[in-house]
Amino acid sequence: MPDFHAAGIKVIHKAVSVRHVVKAQSLGVQAVSTDGFECAGHPGEEDIPGLVLIPAAARALDIPIIASGGIATGAGLVAALALGATAVNMGTRFVATTEAPVHDNVKAQIVANGERSTQLVFREFKNTARVARNSVSEVIVKLSQRPGATFADIADFASGTRGRTEVLANGNVEGGLWWASLAQGLIDEVTSCACVVEQILAEAEQIIATRLPSYLAAPNIRSSSVDV
Ligand SMILES: Cc1cc2nc3c(=O)[nH]c(=O)nc-3n(C[C@H](O)[C@H](O)[C@H](O)COP(=O)(O)O)c2cc1C
Numbered sequence: 472m473p474d475f476h477a478a479g480i481k482v483i484h485k486a487v488s489v490r491h492v493v494k495a496q497s498l499g500v501q502a503v504s505t506d507g508f509e510c511a512g513h514p515g516e517e518d519i520p521g522l523v524l525i526p527a528a529a530r531a532l533d534i535p536i537i538a539s540g541g542i543a544t545g546a547g548l549v550a551a552l553a554l555g556a557t558a559v560n561m562g563t564r565f566v567a568t569t570e571a572p573v574h575d576n577v578k579a580q581i582v583a584n585g586e587r588s589t590q591l592v593f594r595e596f597k598n599t600a601r602v603a604r605n606s607v608s609e610v611i612v613k614l615s616q617r618p619g620a621t622f623a624d625i626a627d628f629a630s631g632t633r634g635r636t637e638v639l640a641n642g643n644v645e646g647g648l649w650w651a652s653l654a655q656g657l658i659d660e661v662t663s664c665a666c667v668v669e670q671i672l673a674e675a676e677q678i679i680a681t682r683l684p685s686y687l688a689a690p691n692i693r694s695s696s697v698d699v
Pocket of ligand 1: 485506509510511512513539540541542560561562563564566650651652653654
């Protein structure tokens with residue numbers, strides 16, 4: 472690795488498995504960003520969700536963890552902190568903001584979509600990607616599952632130009648692949664980045680200040696019953 476430290480540059484390595492963040496720490500990075508299986512983009516081939524990835528990484532590391540994958544709420548932030556992260560990053564949540572330089576149709580589709588509205592593509596080629604489920608992602612999965620299929624069979628459907636031009640610029644959400652995560656199921660409105668951050672922090676503070684202490688205030692947390 473080049474000597475980033477000498478140039479005063481901090482390195483954050485992004486990874487989807489514990490062994491890879493351990494390797495990154497051994498090479499001297501200052502922090503890692505762990506992407507749980509819920510994430511948009513490339514979740515890897517091992518399918519470890521944040522609920523296990525974050526604490527498993529925290530056990531193995533001394534450096535800070537920035538958690539990501541499926542986080543879009545204050546509850547997600549608090550959960551990530553409880554699991555051992557020191558911060559979170561969010562991709563899909565920030566796409567559905569007024570500032571995001573993508574067509575309004577994409578933002579509206581994220582709001583309309585739910586947690587089931589994603590699809591894993593490129594699995595057969597060991598380059599798994601999580602995208603918003605649409606007719607193009609469905610065709611890609613079907614073609615990829617044919618015996619002997621190669622990437623060439625789907626290259627046209629998967630082209631980045633389609634995604635960038637047709638979807639993100641022109642707003643045709645069925646025009647190509649576009650990245651989105653399970654977090655779509657938690658996104659109810661398009662608002663500014665400042666509002667997103669403020670709402671998440673307010674919800675996190677409320678949970679920490681009210682909901683969590685209520686468990687400690689119960690006569691005995693081990694025997695507290697669940698009202699049904
Ligand atoms: C529109 C979009 C573009 C992305 N582009 C990249 C990228 O170029 N490189 C990368 O490592 N991750 C990329 N990601 C993944 C994010 O950095 C982040 O790891 C992921 O979105 C976290 O999951 P979340 O969407 O549930 O918050 C992208 C995500 C989205 C939604």
